[in-house]
Amino acid sequence: xxxxxxxxxxxxxxxxxxxxxxxxxxxxxxxxxxxxxxxxxxxxxxxxxxxxxxxxxxxxxxxxxxxxxxxxxxxxxxxxxxxxxxxxxxxxxxxxxxxxxxxxxxxxxxxxxxxxxxxxxxxxxxxxxxxxxxxxxxxxxxxxxxxx
Amino acid sequence: xxxxxxxxxxxxxxxxxxxxxxxxxxxxxxxxxxxxxxxxxxxxxxxxxxxxxxxxxxxxxxxxxxxxxxxxxxxxxxxxxxxxxxxxxxxxxxxxxxxxxxxxxxxxxxxxxxxxxxxxxxxxxxxxxxxxxxxxxxxxxxxxxxxx
Amino acid sequence: xxxxxxxxxxxxxxxxxxxxxxxxxxxxxxxxxxxxxxxxxxxxxxxxxxxxxxxxxxxxxxxxxxxxxxxxxxxxxxxxxxxxxxxxxxxxxxxxxxxxxxxxxxxxxxxxxxxxxxxxxxxxxxxxxxxxxxxxxxxxxxxxxxxx
Numbered sequence: 001x002x003x004x005x006x007x008x009x010x011x012x013x014x015x016x017x018x019x020x021x022x023x024x025x026x027x028x029x030x031x032x033x034x035x036x037x038x039x040x041x042x043x044x045x046x047x048x049x050x051x052x053x054x055x056x057x058x059x060x061x062x063x064x065x066x067x068x069x070x071x072x073x074x075x076x077x078x079x080x081x082x083x084x085x086x087x088x089x090x091x092x093x094x095x096x097x098x099x100x101x102x103x104x105x106x107x108x109x110x111x112x113x114x115x116x117x118x119x120x121x122x123x124x125x126x127x128x129x130x131x132x133x134x135x136x137x138x139x140x141x142x143x144x145x146x147x148x
Numbered sequence: 149x150x151x152x153x154x155x156x157x158x159x160x161x162x163x164x165x166x167x168x169x170x171x172x173x174x175x176x177x178x179x180x181x182x183x184x185x186x187x188x189x190x191x192x193x194x195x196x197x198x199x200x201x202x203x204x205x206x207x208x209x210x211x212x213x214x215x216x217x218x219x220x221x222x223x224x225x226x227x228x229x230x231x232x233x234x235x236x237x238x239x240x241x242x243x244x245x246x247x248x249x250x251x252x253x254x255x256x257x258x259x260x261x262x263x264x265x266x267x268x269x270x271x272x273x274x275x276x277x278x279x280x281x282x283x284x285x286x287x288x289x290x291x292x293x294x295x296x
Numbered sequence: 297x298x299x300x301x302x303x304x305x306x307x308x309x310x311x312x313x314x315x316x317x318x319x320x321x322x323x324x325x326x327x328x329x330x331x332x333x334x335x336x337x338x339x340x341x342x343x344x345x346x347x348x349x350x351x352x353x354x355x356x357x358x359x360x361x362x363x364x365x366x367x368x369x370x371x372x373x374x375x376x377x378x379x380x381x382x383x384x385x386x387x388x389x390x391x392x393x394x395x396x397x398x399x400x401x402x403x404x405x406x407x408x409x410x411x412x413x414x415x416x417x418x419x420x421x422x423x424x425x426x427x428x429x430x431x432x433x434x435x436x437x438x439x440x441x442x443x444x
Contacts, residue, residue, distance in 0.1 A: 007155045007303050007444055009338040011412065042157040044194060044292065046340060048410055050419030052356045058257045060200045064232035064239040065249055071231070072250045076224050076372055083367070084360035091360040101361055102368045109354045109422075110408055112258055114196055114292050116159065121290050123198030126257075142417050144340065144410050146443075147294075148155055155303045190305040192342060192440065206405050208348045212380035212387040213397055219379070220398045224372055260406055262344055262440050264307065269438050271346030274405075295442075296303055 005148040008043070010036025012143045013050075018135035022073075024066045027141070028127045031113075031120065036145040038118040043147010045120065047111045050142055053100035053134035055107025061127040069131070073103045100134035107131055115147055153296040156191075158184025160291045161198075166283035170221075172214040175289070176275045179261075179268065184293040186266040191295010193268065195259045198290055201248035201282035203255025209275040217279070221251045248282035255279055263295055301444040304339070306332025308439045309346075314431035318369075320362045323437070324423045327409075327416065332441040334414040339443010341416065343407045346438055349396035349430035351403025357423040365427070369399045396430035403427055411443055 012034055016025060031037070031045060049056055059065070083098030084090035111128060114121040132139065160182055164173060179185070179193060197204055207213070231246030232238035259276060262269040280287065308330055312321060327333070327341060345352055355361070379394030380386035407424060410417040428435065 005154060006301060009444055011338060011410075042159060042292070043294075046408060046410055048408075048417065050417075050422065052354070052419065052421045057253050058200070059249055059253055062233065062239065062241070064235070064241075065246065067238075068229075068231045068233050068246050068250060069253065071229065072225055072253075075226065075229070076254075077368055078371065081364075081367065081371070083364045085358065085364050087360070090363075091358065093358070093360075098361065098364050101355055102364060105353050105355055105365065105368075105403070106372075107253070108256065108404060112194060112196075112260065112408065114159075114194055114290055121196065121198075123200065123288070125200045126198065140419070142410055144338070146338075146340075148157055153302060190307060190440070190442075192442075205401050206348070207397055207401055210381065210387065210389070212383070212389075213394065215386075216377075216379045216381050216394050216398060217401065219377065220373055220401075223374065223377070224402075255401065256404065260342060260344075260408060262307070262342055262438055269344065269346075271348065271436070273348045274346065296305055 007148060010145045014141040014143060016130055016139040016141060018132040018137055021135050022070050023132040023135055025130045026061045026127050027130050031128055034143060037115060040115045040147035041117055043115045044112050045115060046144040048142045049109045050140045053097055053104050054139055055104050055131035056111045057107050057129050058111060058126050059129055060125040077102045077106060097134045103133050155296060158293045162289040162291060164278055164287040164289055166280035166285055169283050170218050171280040171283055173278045174209045174275050175278050179276055182291060185263060188263045188295035189265055191263045192260050193263060194292040196290045197257045198288045201245055201252050202287055203252050203279035204259045205255050205277050206259060206274050207277055208273040225250045225254060245282045251281050303444060306441045310437040310439060312426055312435040312437055314428035314433055317431050318366050319428040319431055321426045322357045322423050323426050327424055330439060333411060336411045336443035337413055339411045340408050341411060342440040344438045345405045346436045349393055349400050350435055351400050351427035352405060352407045353403050353425050354407060354422050355425055356421040373398045373402060393430045399429050
């Protein structure tokens with residue numbers, strides 16, 4: 001498919017309240033229904049968490065697997081490591097949330113999903129999963145729909 | 149360099165057959181030769197795997213290193229962990245492929261490579277590496293070339 | 297916000313000299329001040345390291361945390377693993393830098409940060425952190441500012 005045209009941009013900031021310290025929410029439907037998506041023939045949505053202790057991943061929304069993601073993070077990034085960010089001798093942060101920062105780096109904060117004919121281009125099992133790693137908090141996600 | 153112009157978009161879906169359970173393929177040449185790339189003066193290609201058990205990374209294509217990537221994934225995400233996704237009490241998936249999902253999250257599913265004057269902007273050793281993590285299967289990768 | 301307009305593109309290659317084997321530099325101010333950023337009402341900057349042994353992450357710039365990132369990488373990707381990339385029987389690379397490649401894959405090489413009204417869209421604590429993993433070297437980062 002080929003297109004040559006002027007570009008459209010529509011931006012929104014989503015509020016995402018979380019209830020648990022570690023929690024994964026499926027944002028796919030909220031993003032698919034955002035203003036502007038249905039006007040894009042070819043483009044992409046940039047989904048950008050504004051935080052340093054959250055992650056965004058594309059994977060399957062299955063409760064068992066969401067539980068496994070949390071388990072994996074706790075193995076890959078040991079929570080009780082001797083982190084300077086948690087040590088008052090080195091850090092002015094009193095949240096003791098080094099694990100949350102490091103897990104966020106592991107997962108990444110930004111996703112880009114293509115749009116074609118007004119719909120997100122996702123495989124059968126792919127969903128946009130927002131990962132709270134230091135909740136509960138109300139989180140903000142900047143979403144930019146861009147295309148022709 | 150500065151450009152002000154109408155945007156071009158060309159999209160393609162690549163079929164990538166794999167032969168092994170874990171396998172890394174270099175897709176750089178297939179992407180560099182896609183229709184549309186040579187018409188873009190300034191832009192980018194969004195390379196987006198449509199699967200939840202594959203990864204896409206930018207790194208060197210050297211057989212020894214590809215072997216090390218698989219070794220690293222098996223250490224960072226232990227394959228024999230007690231994953232609920234593999235447990236019929238929690239999961240309706242009978243592929244026992246929790247490791248494949250979790251390794252895919254580790255690697256990421258989407259890459260964006262800039263294009264300048266019709267060529268991918270890559271460093272000397274950078275190659276687009278597609279990682280099959282639950283093969284063999286025929287995989288699909290959505291590729292969107294966008295720019296001016 | 298909605299916009300319909302012709303696209304602007306401005307590209308630059310940043311030189312980033314590093315002094316240590318492992319070193320994290322905050323590039324946020326250099327990127328925010330690049331030519332073109334202040335002319336974009338809505339768009340994004342694609343920040344793309346041209347190397348296979350460096351990473352780019354979005355997180356907090358706090359000395360204690362930067363130290364923890366290096367510690368985490370050394371745990372998640374053991375430096376003394378039996379990597380083929382370090383073994384002359386398998387590899388023609390004599391830098392023994394398998395760890396640097398594998399940590400780079402862990403972190404990712406490309407970031408995309410939205411731009412709104414001439415400013416990078418970043419949360420309070422978010423900074424663009426460049427991670428040298430096999431220094432000291434002079435590194436190059438391709439930066440593409442695109443938008444309307």
